[in-house]
Amino acid sequence: QVQLVESGGGLVQPGGSLRLSCAASGSIFRINAMGWYRQAPGKERELVATVASGGSPNYADSVKGRFTISRDNAKNTVYLQMNSLKPEDTAVYYCHADVRHYEPGRFYSADYWGQGTQVAVSS
Numbered sequence: 001q002v003q004l005v006e007s008g009g010g011l012v013q014p015g016g017s018l019r020l021s022c023a024a025s026g027s028i029f030r031i032n033a034m035g036w037y038r039q040a041p042g043k044e045r046e047l048v049a050t051v052a053s054g055g056s057p058n059y060a061d062s063v064k065g066r067f068t069i070s071r072d073n074a075k076n077t078v079y080l081q082m083n084s085l086k087p088e089d090t091a092v093y094y095c096h097a098d099v100r101h102y103e104p105g106r107f108y109s110a111d112y113w114g115q116g117t118q119v120a121v122s123s
Contacts, residue, residue, distance in 0.1 A: 002026035002112045004095045009117030016121070017083045022095030022114055024076040032098040032109060034071055034078035038091035038119075045094065049080060063089075085121045092116040 008020040024031060035050030035058075049069040051057045057069045068081040078095065095114035100107060 001101065001110070002028060002097065002099050004097055004112055004114035006093070006095045006114040006117040009093060009119045011120045011122065012085055013123050014086060014121055016085050017081070018085065018119060019082070020080040020093055020095075020117060020119075022078050022097075024097050024099070024112070027101060028076060028099055029102040029107070030100040031073070031076055032100055034095070034097045036069065036078070036080045036093055037096055038089075038093045039116075040088075040091040043091075048093065050096070051078070082119070085119075087121050089119060090121050091119060093119050 003025050004022055006022045008018060012018055033050055033052040036048040037045050038048050039045040047060050048063055049057060049059045049067055051069050051071055066084045070079045094116045097112045098109060099112060100109050
C-alpha cells in the first residue's frame with residue numbers, strides 16, 4: 001500500500017558528507033513518523049534518527065551533532081544530512097515510516113521499510 005524509495009547513498013571519505021532522501025507514496029492518510037535505521041555487517045539493525053509529525057527529532061547518541069533529520073510533509077519525504085562521516089557509519093541505511101491509513105469505519109497504522117541504500121565510509 002505504501003512504497004518508500006530511498007536515494008543518496010554511496011562511497012565517501014572519512015570526514016565527508018552525504019544526504020539521504022526517502023519519499024513515501026501510496027495510500028497515505030497521514031504519516032505519523034519517519035526515520036532512518038542502519039545495519040552494519042554482522043550487527044543488528046539500529047535506530048539512527050526519527051522525527052514524528054509535529055515532534056522533535058530523536059537521534060542515536062553515536063550520530064548526535066553530526067547527522068540532521070528533516071521532513072517535508074507536503075512531499076511525504078524525509079532527509080538525513082550526514083556530516084563528519086566516520087568508518088563506523090558504514091552500513092545499509094533503511095528508511096522507515098509509521099503510516100496512518102483510513103478505510104470506511106476505521107483508522108489503522110502500519111509500518112513500512114525501504115529497500116535500503118548502502119553508505120560506505122572509507123579512505
